[in-house]
Amino acid sequence: MDLRESIRTTGSVREFTGEPVSDATVAAILDDASYAPSGGNRQPWRVALVKDAEIRRDLAMLMQPIWDEYVLATRAGQVPFNAIDYRPVDAPVHIPNPLLDRIESIPVVLAVAADLRRIVAADLGLGRATVVPGASIYPFCWSVLLAARSRGLGGVMTTFLSRAEADAAPMLHLPDGYALAATLFIGHPVHQPTRLRRNPTATFASLDRFDGPALDHHG
Ligand SMILES: Cc1cc2nc3c(=O)[nH]c(=O)nc-3n(C[C@H](O)[C@H](O)[C@H](O)COP(=O)(O)O)c2cc1C
Structure with missing residues (x-):
């Protein structure tokens, strides 16, 4: 599959067959992903391949209430956990x-x-949520998923564990000064979605300024 097709057709996979994935395959995927860019090429990533069933269950217990809140807030018409106007909702139900x-x-x-010590947070202290630090870690995460796809695997990136970082840190022995960026789930897909729904370019790209004339590859 060529690069262009890969980046246009790698949809999230959340259901997997029982076929196992070897540690060697995971290591090879991570090796591919390690070629991702990062600020100053500081490669601030650390990865824990979580195999222990008890740790997995404990992590799921931490993620569940965050998922519940995410869904209920979405149903209430909010963008959950957004940094501008999110109003927390009670989520006493298991979704x-x-x-x-x-x-x-x-x-x-x-x-x-x-590793936050190896990340330039160029937009720190601007009085709003930072977004730049993520740019040194999420290309790596996405490359993991693309490298998995290239081997016939599928997966999804999630961030709900980050919200429970304080509780997850001792379970995972998260080093001091590190942030939990993502939890990736990978396996052989029951179904690999390839027809992805995305907004047309003209809805998010414009000329010269962000309110300039729409940039449209059809035009
Ligand atoms: C930063 C980030 C966080 C995400 N968090 C979750 C998550 O917590 N749970 C989940 O099921 N999917 C999660 N996803 C996957 C998105 O839901 C998915 O990429 C998006 O809906 C597009 O759907 P598609 O991949 O099927 O086209 C996340 C994706 C990103 C990039």
Whole structure:
């Protein structure tokens, strides 16, 4: 598959067959992903391949209430956890999530952490949520998923564990000064979605300024 097709057709996979994925394959995927860019080429990533069933269950228990809140807030018309106007909602209900309900049987669970000492947070202190630090870790995460796809695997990036970082840190022995960036779930897809729904370019790209004339590859 060529690069262009890969980046246009790698949809999230959340259900996996029982076929296992070897540690050697995971290591090879991470080796591919290690060629991702990062600020100053500081490569601030650390990865824990979480195999222990008890740790997995404990992590799922931490993620579940965050998922519940995410879904209920979405149903209430909010963009959950957004940094501008999110109003927390009570979420006392259990909302099923295939990743969490069957976390023991997911072939690969990766916790990805970022060394904050090796990340330039160019937009720190601007009085708003930072976004730039993520740019040194999420290209790596995405490359993990692309490298998995190139081997016939599928997966999804999630960030709900980050919200429970304080509780997850001792479970995973997260080093001091590191942030939990993502939890990646990977395996052989039951189905690999390839027809992805995305907004047309003209809705988000414009000329000269962000309110300039729409940039449209059809025009
Ligand atoms: C930063 C980030 C966080 C995400 N968090 C979650 C998550 O917590 N749970 C989940 O099921 N999917 C999560 N996803 C996957 C998105 O839902 C998915 O990429 C998006 O809906 C597009 O769907 P598609 O991949 O099927 O086209 C996340 C993706 C990103 C990039």
